[in-house]
Amino acid sequence: MSKVTVVDHPLVQHKLTLLRDKNRSTAGFRRLIKEVALFLGYEVTRDLELTMEHIETPICGMDAPKLKGKKLVLASILRAGEGMLEGLVELMPSARIAHIGLYRDPETLKPVQYYFKAPSDIADRPVIVVDPMLATGNSVAHAITLLKEAGAKDIRFLCLLAAPEGVEALAQKHPDVAIFTAAIDSHLNDHGYIVPGLGDAGDRMFGTK
Ligand SMILES: O=P(O)(O)OC[C@H]1O[C@H](OP(=O)(O)OP(=O)(O)O)[C@H](O)[C@@H]1O
Numbered sequence: 001m002s003k004v005t006v007v008d009h010p011l012v013q014h015k016l017t018l019l020r021d022k023n024r025s026t027a028g029f030r031r032l033i034k035e036v037a038l039f040l041g042y043e044v045t046r047d048l049e050l051t052m053e054h055i056e057t058p059i060c061g062m063d064a065p066k067l068k069g070k071k072l073v074l075a076s077i078l079r080a081g082e083g084m085l086e087g088l089v090e091l092m093p094s095a096r097i098a099h100i101g102l103y104r105d106p107e108t109l110k111p112v113q114y115y116f117k118a119p120s121d122i123a124d125r126p127v128i129v130v131d132p133m134l135a136t137g138n139s140v141a142h143a144i145t146l147l148k149e150a151g152a153k154d155i156r157f158l159c160l161l162a163a164p165e166g167v168e169a170l171a172q173k174h175p176d177v178a179i180f181t182a183a184i185d186s187h188l189n190d191h192g193y194i195v196p197g198l199g200d201a202g203d204r205m206f207g208t209k
Pocket residue numbers: 077078079080081102103104105109111131132133134135136137138139140166192200201202203
């Protein structure tokens with residue numbers, strides 16, 4: 001069973017409420033997604049391994065902690081992952097980036113793939129998959145399958161909002177992938193939207209509806 005972490009930091013919860021509000025402007029929505037991603041970024045990277053390195057401060061030499069191993073990969077599920085990616089890149093400017101182009105067929109709720117590009121040495125790097133919405137879980141499960149086929153081994157998933165159905169489905173398909181989210185909502189409606197949710201994240205972020 002996947003480990004699920006709900007990030008209940010008060011600032012995250014406050015900003016999530018602002019995001020849910022249907023009267024939030026496109027600019028406000030974009031800014032908030034990026035801000036929340038910064039907070040969530042702290043949690044999703046909490047268990048990264050450190051190694052000691054000798055450095056010289058202006059005062060003396062010391063052994064100080066640095067991240068161990070290769071830079072990690074941020075894997076953004078298009079389109080909505082891009083908003084969170086912006087915040088995470090600010091936190092980890094040297095991260096490598098993977099893009100996975102998927103949209104959900106509104107009838108079948110199955111993902112339709114239109115793009116995939118990942119670093120060639122992804123097998124040697126930790127991977128954080130980002131997409132604000134975990135609804136049925138079909139999109140992220142497909143994205144993770146593609147990343148595993150490309151060689152990824154150490155994968156975690158960061159979203160903003162999850163439905164219980166999606167958490168369950170992802171845990172079934174990829175039990176090795178830890179899930180980080182700001183909230184787990186009530187359920188999915190007949191169209192596969194999260195209730196109460198925040199609507200269509202991509203459309204709200206890019207102003208396409
Ligand atoms: O868990 P699922 O049921 O698969 O739904 C979640 C997916 O739906 C949304 O993308 P969408 O298909 O709207 O594409 P977009 O980001 O281009 O708007 C969202 O960003 C996820 O990728």
